[in-house]
Amino acid sequence: MRVGLFVTCLVDLMRPSIGLAAVKLLEAAGCEVLVPPTQTCCGQPGYNSGDRRSARALAEKVLAEFEACDYVVVPSGSCAGMIKAHYPDLFQGEAVLLDRVRRLGSRTYELTDFLVSVARLERVPGRFAGTVTYHDSCSGLRELGVKQQPRALLAAVSGLRLKEMDECEQCCGFGGTFAVKFGEVSAAIADRKCARIRASAADAVVLGDLGCMLNIEGRLRRLGDADTRVLHVAEVLAGETF
C-alpha cells in the first residue's frame, strides 16, 4: 500500500514532530510511505478567502504530486476536507480534471480515519501517563465524520485515560484567516474552549488539526496556563510527546 503523506504547510513549519509521528504510525500500520518533496499547501487559505484562482493552482499541484499514490493521508481534518470536499468545486465544468480530483478525493483520508478504517492499525506504539481530553475539530468532524476514530486509537494507548470535556464539538474560534482578521472575537471564542478544557482537569488536550492547536495553545498560554499540554493525536499515538 503506497501511502502519500500530505504533511500540510502548518505541520511543516510549526510542528514538524507531527509529520514524523505520522510517518511512524503509517509505517507501523505496514504502509509504504511516500512524502512528495515538492508539496507545499493545499490551497485552503486562498479558497476560504475567496481567491479561487490561487486555490485552483495549488489544487492542481497537489493532484499532480499525489495522483500516483494508492492513498493520500493528511494529519489535519481541514486540509483533508479541502481535498475531499472542496477540490471538486474548483473544477466545475472541467470534466477530465473534475474526474481526477474526485478520484483523488475518494482516496484521501484524515490520519486517524485512515489508520482505523483502511489500515486497521491495532497496536499503537505510543504510551502516555495521564488524562487527556479530545477536541473535535470542525472540518474533521463535520466534513469527514472523524469522531470515533481518534478515540478508538487513543483507547489503545497504554496508560492513557480519556476524559471528555463539555462541548467537545464546539468550534475553538480559529477559522483560518478569521483568527487574524477578528483576533479579539476569535480569542473570546477560544476562551470558552479553554474553560472547558480546564474544567475537564485533563493533563493534555489532544486534537487533530494544527490551526485549532496553535489557537488553543496560544490562548491557554496567554491566559497563564503553562501546564495543560496541547498535543496532536499523531504525537500521542506515536509516543512523540516530548
Add this chain to the structure above:
Amino acid sequence: MQVQSMHFKRRARGALADEILQANLAKFGTAGLAQLRAEAVAAYGPEAFERLRTAGAEIRDRALAELDTYIERFEQEATRRGAAVLFAESGTEARDLVLDICRRHGIRKAIKSKSMLSEEAGLNEALDAIGVHPVETDLGEYIIQLADEPPSHIIAPAVHKSKDEVADLFAKSHARPRKTDIAQMTREAREALRPHFVSADLGISGGNFLVAETGSGAVVTNEGNGRMVTTLPRVHVCITGIEKVIPTLEDLATLLRLLTRSATGQPISNYVSVFTGPRRAGDLDGPEHMYFILVDGGRTNLVGGDLQEMLRCIRCGACMNHCPVYKTVGGHAYGWVYPGPMGAVLTPAYVGLENALDLPHAATLCNQCGVVCPVRIPLPELLRKLRERQVESSLRPRSEMLGLRAWSWVAQRPRLYALATRWAARVLRLLGGRTGRIRRLPLAGAGWTVGRDLPAPSGQTFRDLYRRRRRD
C-alpha cells in the same frame, strides 16, 4: 432600518467589552435555544429528523423553482377569498403601502406581532411620523420597543437583555413598582398590552409562510399575540417576503414540524394561526379588511443565482443559536435586521456587498449552522461565495490580496518555498526566545497576538528533518 453592518468590527469590540451583554450571551450559549433543539431532535429521532430536513429543503426548492407560478396562485386564491394582495419592490415601498392603508381606513393605532420585514422597512418610525401609534405585542419585541433598540435575534429579539435590565425598563415605562419575578413581569406586560389589543384598529403581522393553494398566511407564536393581532382589529395587514410562499397546506404541516423544533425545541408552537381572507358573513371574528403585502427587497436577485439556496430560509434562528461568533458578540454587532450566519449572507445580498464587507468573513466556517439548518442551507458555502464575489469585485483590502497572492505564488514554487519556510522557522524560533512563545507579531500577525501567544516552532521544517533522517 439604517444599515450599520460596515461597522461590524467596532460593534463586535463594543460587544466584547460590554460585561452585562457577555453575561447574558453566556447564559444563552449554555442554557439557550440550541439545547432545547437538541432535546427535541433526540425525542423526534435523529434519523427521522434528518429525513424531515430533506423533505423541508425539497418543499422550499420546489416553491422557489416556480416562485412566480406559486405567487400568482397565491394571489388568485387570496383575492378570491376577499383579501387584497399588494406587491412592493422594496422595504420603502412596502412601508408606503402600509401608510396608504392607514390613511384609507383612518387608522390611529396599530398592534403588531413579530415581523422582521417591518424592520427591513423601518415601519414603526414611519407609522409614528403619520400619527399612528405602533405597539409591539410580542413580549420580546415589546421590551426592545420600550428600550428603543432593534432586535438582536430573529425569534428572541430581546435575548441580549437580562431580567434585571427588563425589570428596570418596566418600572420606568409602566410607572409601577419594580418586579423581578418573571411570571409577575409577564403579567404586568400583558396588563399594559391588553388595552392596546382592544383599542387598535390595525393589526400588522409578519408571515412565516404563505400557502398558495388556499391563499392563506400562517404565523407561529407562543404568546397568542399573533392570533389577536390577526383577528381583533378591523384591518389586518400581513407583510412578508415573496419567497415565503409554499405550495400546499400539507407542505405547511411538514415545515411547521421543522420550524418549531429547530427554533425553540417545541413539537409545535403554542399558537399556529392560519388566516384566510377577511371575516365572512357569520364568522365570529376576523378583520373587515385584509391585506397581504409581498415584498421583494432584493429577493428576486437571488433567484436563479448561486445564493438561491438562501431563500429556503424559514427564519428559525437555529444557525445563530449554534454560531460561535453570534454567541460571542450577539446580534447587534451584525448591524442590520438579520444577525448570525443567515444574516451574514442576507445582509450583503439585500443591502449590497460593499455595505457589509466584514460579515461574510465574520465566521469560522465551522459549519455548526449548516448541520442544524432545517432546510439544509449550506451556509458556509454561501459565505465563501460572497467572499469570492468580494475578491472578483476588488472589494478586499489590497494588503490582504497581496498577502494571499504572494503566499500562493511562493507555494507554487517548491524550491523557493522550502527556502522561505526554512528561514521562517528559524526566525520564529528566535522570536520565541527561551519561553518558546511569541507574544507579539507585526503586521497581519498582530491580529493573532492581540489575544494569543504564538507557540514558536522548533526551528527546523519537517522537510529538512525528514530529508536528513532519510539520508542517515
